[in-house]
Amino acid sequence: MLSIGDFARAGRVSVRMLRHYDAIGLLTPARVDASTGYRSYTAGQLALLNRIVALKELGLTLAQVQQVVESAVTVDENPRDAHASPSRTRNPNPGRHRATGACTGAPTHHRK
Template sequence: MDGLMPIGAFARLARLTVKAVRHYDAEGLLVPAHVDARSGYRYYRADQVRTATTIALLRGLDVPLAVVREVLDAPDGDAVTTVLSRERARLRHELARREEVLRSLDGLLRRPERVRYAVAVADRAPQGLAGVTGPVRAAALDEDTGALCRRALAATTARGPLVAVFPLDLVDEFPVTAGLPSEAPDVVLPGGPWATTLHVGPYPELPLAYSALLEHVRERGHEAVGPVSETYLTDPSTAAPDELVTRIAVALRE
């Protein structure tokens, strides 16, 4: 087996763990040059270190395995550039999102421990919304809701503040409607008693407002039945995160 090295030596040369090399083999990304039929031991060529290093660098950037496979299978340099440009845009978006989360966390930790929210309970008329409904993942709530809101804005000519409607209890994945007030609605929010409060600040801090809202409802003997609505009173493309104004409301049992 001239020119071949056992998996341990190859892993050291590629600066990977043996476990990682085996994992990439199982994924079809770093297939050994030879597998001993009797022992099952893997052997690699020295020129496979380039592939191993490419995989390690991409995974170090949290690039998904499917995209790593695209890079390795790309037929030419132009195809590689296309894939990497797409990943560069994704990573920049993710970096911006994480910076926003850090700003929110910094602001949250510098504030008084308890933020005061004024909560009002009042009857309101049914409200029709023209928009779109789609699935939202709890693990990607802000991202999926934002995408749904952009679809809603593109799909309707209605005017007014954008509204997103959620179920009261969130599971791993749930339907959300995003739309604008309309007399030709796709969905109608029920009339009756609603509890409402106003949140000023970044969207990741909305749970603070929800906590205050639902605590107020519970303390006064009301029963929240849903749905829940978020009305976005400022444009996140023009307003700073600390200046975003969101009205949140929950329907109550009559």
Template sequence: MLTIGDFARHGRVSVRMLRHYDAVGLLRPARVDPSSGYRYYEAAQLARLNRVIALKDLGFTLEQVRSILDEDIGTDELRGMLRLRRAELESAAAEAAARLARVEARLRSIESEGTMPTEDVVVTSLPPVRLAELTGIAGGFEPRDIGPVVGPLFAEVCRRLAAGGGTPVGPALARYEDAPEPGAIIVRAGVPVCGGDLPGLRVTDLPGVPLAATVIHRGSMDGVLPTAHALARWIEANGYRPVGYAREVSLDCPDDPAGWVTELQQPVTGA
């Protein structure tokens, strides 16, 4: 028989690891001295240790390893477990590749501009939201076209909401669509609500978005174009494609527009 130290050296694992395998019932010693508590192993147990190490190296948990070794799992079930593990690894590799692409894009931006980008883009999903909203038409999508339309719309939404006894449950949201007239834009200004019908307001259940690139713009929306352009460059550099117009969520709107905080939410399709 081999002492735990000798067995550990032959198996190329630590004594601490062997004690842990014993504690979880994965690899018990062949004999434990009743007086000293010393553990002893048989050389034949190296085969089981090697299988444990090999299965762990494939990414299986110790509980899964014990099931494979002790529960007489058939070939079909083991094949299914391995295929599932392969899918998990492929997903992790895809996520790592996407993260690497974002790092490379950030590096290119720093190298071309000589500074660290100030706009941090986050890719996330957008939850569904129920909006009480009003609609208007803007002559174009420039800030000078949108501002005179969306501001009064939000003010009127808040006035009608208060008059109808409604209460906002989240920050105001502006969204845009192409109008039938060439170059014109449909402007929808709304606030999240919980209730149903509200007098003088259209209540819309806006579906969630599986994937969106988001960035924070600070200051008046008259100066939003540099932030919007930075977001567009990031989307292109990272292999995404925009879907429709970006939403604008007003996170903070003090009296001074210089203190406004707005999140641009651009729906995208995957890289």
């Protein structure tokens, strides 16, 4: 477990910002001590914090960031792959490059 200060330093955000994220339900601590109110985070929560920071840097509002985070889209998911046919995702002639838009399987360079 990381203290809020250590977690803030690791994620390059302020402690105040982490408290705000907790208050709006964007990033809640893994544990809050009942008697002291100290917040603790896990190292695994750094990925979510990094995602929040990256989305903010792209210009999203915190409300938009929360929608993206709650949609649970991961880096492994690629929406284009869901609509691509196998022939579009795999090159039938590896090592050959398309020079003109039509792949003939012939080399694209000419010798004199």
